[in-house]
Amino acid sequence: MENRAFTYIEVLLAVVILGLVLIPLLSQFYIGFQANITSELVTQAADLADDLIEEIKGRRFDENLFPDEPVNPNALGTDADENPSQRATFDDVDDYNGWQENPPQTVTGTVLGDFSLFSRSVTVDYVRLNSAKWEHSETSTYYKRIIVTVTHPEITRKTLETIVSLY
Secondary structure, three states, rough: OOOOOOOOHHHHHHHHHHHHHHHHHHHHHHHHHHHHHHHHHHHHHHHHHHHHHHHHOOOEOOOHHHHOOOOOOOOOOOOOOOOOHHHHHHEEEEHOOOEOOOEEEOOOEEEEOOOOOOOOEEEEEEEEEOOEEEEOOOOOEEEEEEEEEEEOOOOOEEEEEEEEOOO
């Protein structure tokens, strides 16, 4: 009768071959896991930028009687009746110019829980349309560009931009 059982050498050889095959496969799982973490951070950054841009878009274009009282484009930012460190006092779009926060907060100043490594900054400027491209304007226009930038140490900075108009 012929014995068909595996010898120890055959089992050991099978385990070694299996180990050599599994190592590259497991490294691919790790790379995929890291990519998922990065994509989650990018999504969170985009959400943080979108949240702040929507808040800004909900404000008035300008509190001055624009265009009857021209605003110096270099003076965009908070006015005397607004506290530059409290977003809740901002009442028009350009009040956000130069706003920075780390970590991100709600409009009332409550820190957003799981976002401690993120930071947000805002730039607002007057723009004009030139050959189908928006460009910075040195004079007051009916259009303002809002740029929100979100940074995190593990991803490249993410920027969201929109144009709002007086109309």
